Amino acid sequence: MAEERVIKIGMLGLGTVGTGVYKVLKSQQEEMLPKLGARVELKKILVRNVEKAAAKVDDPSIVTMNFEDIANDPEIEIVVEVMGGKQPAMNYILACLDAGKNVVTANKDLVASEGKKILAAAKRNGKDFLYEASVAGGIPIIRPVKQCLAANHITELMGIFNGTTNFILTKMSQEGMEFGDALRLAQDMGYAEADPTADVEGLDAGRKVAILASAAFNSRVTFEDVYTEGITKITATDIQYAKEMGCTIKLLGVAKDTPEGIEARVHPMLIDSNHPLATVNDSYNAVFLTGDAVQDTMFYGRGAGELPTASAVVGDIFDVVRNILWNCCGRIGCTCYRECPIKRVGEIKSKYFVRMQIENRYGTLASVASVFGNNKVSIAQMLQKRVNGKYAEIVVITDEVKERHFEDAMQILGGMSMIQEISSTIRVY
Incomplete structure (x- = not known):
């Protein structure tokens, strides 16, 4: 024997x-x-x-x-x-x-x-x-991308890569908590560290997006290439507006392989409540991939612990x-045989949710619309729901716009005396 x-x-x-x-x-x-x-x-x-x-x-x-x-x-x-x-x-x-x-x-x-x-x-x-x-x-994703899905040209990946932030946003959505209260609960339950910066500022998710994008697109993406934005500015009011629009707010990692280069980013987004990722709650993670042969596929499970x-x-x-x-070590190593440019964040297109407090008087809405139009930002929807004396709260949903044009519009609006505050700007998937 x-x-x-x-x-x-x-x-x-x-x-x-x-x-x-x-x-x-x-x-x-x-x-x-x-x-x-x-x-x-x-x-x-x-x-x-x-x-x-x-x-x-x-x-x-x-x-x-x-x-x-x-x-x-x-x-x-x-x-x-x-x-x-x-x-x-x-x-x-x-x-x-x-x-x-x-x-x-x-x-x-x-x-x-x-x-x-x-x-x-x-x-x-x-x-x-x-x-x-x-x-x-614990979710199998690197091996499936490098082996099981190797017959695909993967064009997009998006996912919930951080259980701590997903837990916080779930509590804010389901129980109406503000960010600080939900963070303290996450810390009490052991989901968040005493210093939660890496989680709540999107850094942890950004590292994972870099690794997965490299494997998926066969071109090296480093953490420094990933635009990151956290959830610290998300409020219960934003969550409520999202619900009224049939959406959920999630911290999403998104990467796309485009003809102009690879997009890689992490930030909060409004996502349709019917999307599979919208139902991923608490500390669970999920990754949603799109390939030319497999089309859409999703991986779901515990992302940490x-x-x-x-x-x-x-x-x-x-x-x-x-x-x-079987004497075959090293058979699957680096799969980055392409050298794709990384798309600058200013050139990436997104839809936006904007919530602001403006003077409640004739002509203000027209002025706001004019600033957007002059900066190549098309408005898909504008809502006015709350009035508080001199000021009214409005919500603007834009069509897809290059981020640099949107930022130009925000800079001008932020300096206008008729605008008391730009309360939130959140991308829409």
Whole structure:
């Protein structure tokens, strides 16, 4: 009888995701041999605090504070990076690839900015660098795009990439909360960090859009290429107006492959309440893709958390194990064979929802309409619903307009004495 094959791995980090990976590997032990044709053994875990980490594992001898215990161990064939941050994670990953080890990561910050360099190192060494967990947590999306949907020219992707902001907007929509109250609830429930900037300002979603757009359009998109805008200015009043219009407000990541270049952006949008993404609530994520052959397809599930993210990490580990057994590591690496320009945000076209407080007197609406018209902004709809003494609240819905023309109009309107306040400007999908 052939000797049972054991693939040994090392892990960098034992935080939330690392602990999840440890748990999932344990739960899969009995099924690994029939499922993979080999067993996976976690040999070493790099940590900052040995005593704290030792309490989380069955065998404390596997924890170490010395990276060389992993990098220089010829038995370790796969390294799992779940420590987060750019450094020293970047140097560790490159060192492991150059040492002939395959690497799996959940590090969206790193992949979004340095993916090209790391994938080049993987190719140079004939090794796998897999990063399914870096986008949308437990939802399979990178592998489907690179493999299952490879027969498509994907023209557009859009999605809800951040569970924290989706939870906040859901509470604002369903319970009438203001942003600050919904954020505090998200923090109390563990959905939001003490410093929620990366989530509520759209930075986390922007990194995921960069990674997924690179895979979908076969052209490198970095985080710096993605226009980001958060949800901090969204109010309960905006949510109510959206409902009256048959829409829902979501923080959406949108990327398009156009003849003029790739659009990549993250910002709040009004989306028709009948759209599949409008029904994605609480901390769930979803990605909606359009391809020339498949047409529309949507992926939905938990976008973060200890076990959902660990599910994606361990899925990548299993993929690498199969490649090792069949001697085909590195078979799917960087797929960015195109070099498309990135479209400047000012050239991107959007429809807009604008809410403003104006003087309640004859001629004001005509003046507002004139400013829009003089700046190539066409008005699709104008509503006046609330009057508060001297001022009236109006809502304008524009037709599709280049962002630079819209911004020109807003700058002029913002300086007019008859306009007390421009309360909200939100794009409309």
